[in-house]
Amino acid sequence: MEAVRISSIRQGMPTPYCPGCEHGILLKLIARALEELGLAERAVMVGSVGCSSLAYEFLDVDYVQAPHGRAPALMTAIKLLEPNLTVFSVQGDGDAGGIGIGELISAANRGVPITVLMYDNMVFGMTGGQMSPTTPMGMTTTTTPRGRGRGAEGPPVDICDVLSSLEGPAYLRRVIIAPKPIKRGENLSYSFKPVMDSYRAILSAFRAQMKGGFSFVEFMGTCNVNWKMTVDDAKVYTHEVVSKVRPPRLCRDRLGVDT
């Protein structure tokens, strides 16, 4: 990907995201994908609550703020009434997989052509690192101080699996967006292949919408601050531990859009 100025990114905005967070990467990829497909001027982003709600600060597209988790419901109405718009949400795992799981399942099952992009860092980030629906077993959070699974939490929800049980969705994919650490002796460098995979998943998801299908992508990212890890350790953990329980996977591609 050559370095170009992406006009759908608002210039001069200081990032509110913590060092090491991949939210910023995700937003830049979305902006680039919208421009590559020529969709930016006729796009509407519907917002969430949590760290992902700050997406509007960076993406220079039309924006509607939804209540926590309800974005798919707003998007359904917008798309039915304005079918020529590209309608998408940027949501977190708490927003889309917890409080909003009902709206997500209902929208996915109807198969209305909209796109849900879910950044999954397995905790509630903005509120300070509480357990989310996707928090792995054993992970310590502020609301699972002894680790998930010691209380009444139950095991994590695999959102891609849940949506795969429905006939409605056209495109379902899970990717890792965190750059992959590569150890070379004492030095650590990064492979950005996961970022490129994420970019292709976004392109495919928008193409699915253009072809009339519901699309959903889960981006496995880090939250080193709330995981109480260094930036590097969080990325190692994602690629070596999280990738085992929630591996990148193409769950559905009914319209043949995956690249």
Add this chain to the structure above:
Amino acid sequence: MTEVEGNREKGEGGGLELLRGAEAIGLAALMSGVEAYFGYPITPSSEIMEFMASEQGDPRFPRYRAFVQASSEVEAVNMLMGAGAVGHLAMTATSGPGLSLMAEGISYSVGTELPFLIVDVNRGGPGLGNVEPEQSDYAFVTRSLGHGGSRAIVLAPQGVEEAMEHVNRGFRLAFEYRIPVVILTDAIIVHMRETIRIPAIEEVRPRELEWTARGRIGGARHLLTSMYLEPHEMRSHKEALMNKWRRIETEVRDFECIMCDDADTLLIAYGVAARKARGAVADRRKRGMRLGLFRPVTLNPFPWEELESAAEGREVVVVEMSEGQLYEDVSARLGPLVKSIAVPGGEIVDVEEALA
């Protein structure tokens, strides 16, 4: 599909017709140009949703093109938000428990200034209550629909004909002021078949939609939000909302005063209770007793100034089918001498008997 004759959809008033409240409300929405219905079934409102489902594809109403049975009232109200955000006429009908679930979305919509119409078919409460006609959603819809000081316009029709007029007025107000509008009805109004004169209904074609989120083509993007993280920004947003509400208070409030001029006793009632009260006024007038009726047509904004001048020097009796919610408001305003006829539970208030 309901057969309609003449040129109703052209907006001219029609002749006499026997119509059930639910289909009259739906018909008024279609004649107003409604484009979407999003709802969830709940007694006693479901007949409105069923009518709107049956009207899909009616060639007389080409603007009507989206109907979704949502998975909950939470989803339904968020669909209304989506429709409002792109500037289209959308509505739902629900009842108390559903309205409670919609409060979140209504608050967001008041904050974001999104227009849509909700018909609340009031049932008995609190909780599951019953499905009989109570007027116990009054406090909920007029004081604060949702968190954070959220106010919506509330209209209270007294019968089928006025319900049609209010649907039309509701859509106009929603878009004029960019605000949710609630029409407060009950099972009597929605289930009753009444011979009515079809009111003149003007198709609502919202203009000045530059604020809607339909793409930034060739210009700046549109940002529709209720989030203002900086206190000074939140404060100025709130002041703007309050200035708008003061404008609504001046321009929208509506009432009817029947036989008020020479009355020594004034009944105060809205909706179905006002019809019962009207009967009592007519009956007593025949017997030479000077009874009058003040009927608020808008419950929010409430015509307080008009009520105060109408009530001056008169005995005042508030008639309502709740435990006394309107009475609480009126006595707080007019003083402790105000009397109350309050019948909760779903029984139709017998004004004659209560006055005797």
